[in-house]
Amino acid sequence: xxxxxxxxxxxxxxxxxxxxxxxxxxxxxxxxxxxxxxxxxxxxxxxxxxxxxxxxxxxxxxxxxxxxxxxxxxxxxxxxxxxxxxxxxxxxxxxxxxxxxxxxxxxxxxxxxxxx
Numbered sequence: 001x002x003x004x005x006x007x008x009x010x011x012x013x014x015x016x017x018x019x020x021x022x023x024x025x026x027x028x029x030x031x032x033x034x035x036x037x038x039x040x041x042x043x044x045x046x047x048x049x050x051x052x053x054x055x056x057x058x059x060x061x062x063x064x065x066x067x068x069x070x071x072x073x074x075x076x077x078x079x080x081x082x083x084x085x086x087x088x089x090x091x092x093x094x095x096x097x098x099x100x101x102x103x104x105x106x107x108x109x110x111x112x113x114x115x116x
Contacts, residue, residue, distance in 0.1 A: 002085065015044045015081050029076040035083040036092070044083050049092055053099060074103025080112070 005011045015033060022031045033046030041048045052073075080100070082088060097112045 003081070012043045012083060015046075015083060018081070019045065030078040032077050032080045033083070034080060034096075036087040036089075037084065040084040040087075044081070046081070046083070049082070049088065049096060053095060071103050074100060077104075 003011050003014055019028075019031065019033065022028045032052070033041075033044045034049045034052055035041040035044060035046055036049055038048055041051075077100075100112045
């Protein structure tokens with residue numbers, strides 16, 4: 001899900017409010033919060049994109065269909081928030097899209113495995 005806005009417009013606060021909603025409705029496992037830097041990830045109580053991709057030791061290494069760790073990590077996820085999106089390199093975004101698609105076991109034609 002994309003939440004555009006200029007610096008200081010409250011995007012991180014909105015993500016925190018959405019997180020609270022997911023907690024109150026017992027759907028916290030359906031949400032992933034990622035950011036390109038540790039500071040940005042900390043601001044939304046998320047994790048860095050790189051740390052989330054750690055099961056694949058090399059960012060340039062491809063995940064394989066049937067990777068049970070990746071599938072377990074993504075089976076309940078329905079929404080992904082990426083804070084500081086403008087700082088995410090295209091290769092990393094493509095890598096994340098590939099990982100989500102494989103983790104959700106969706107056809108490659110469906111961008112980001114159908115996750116919002």
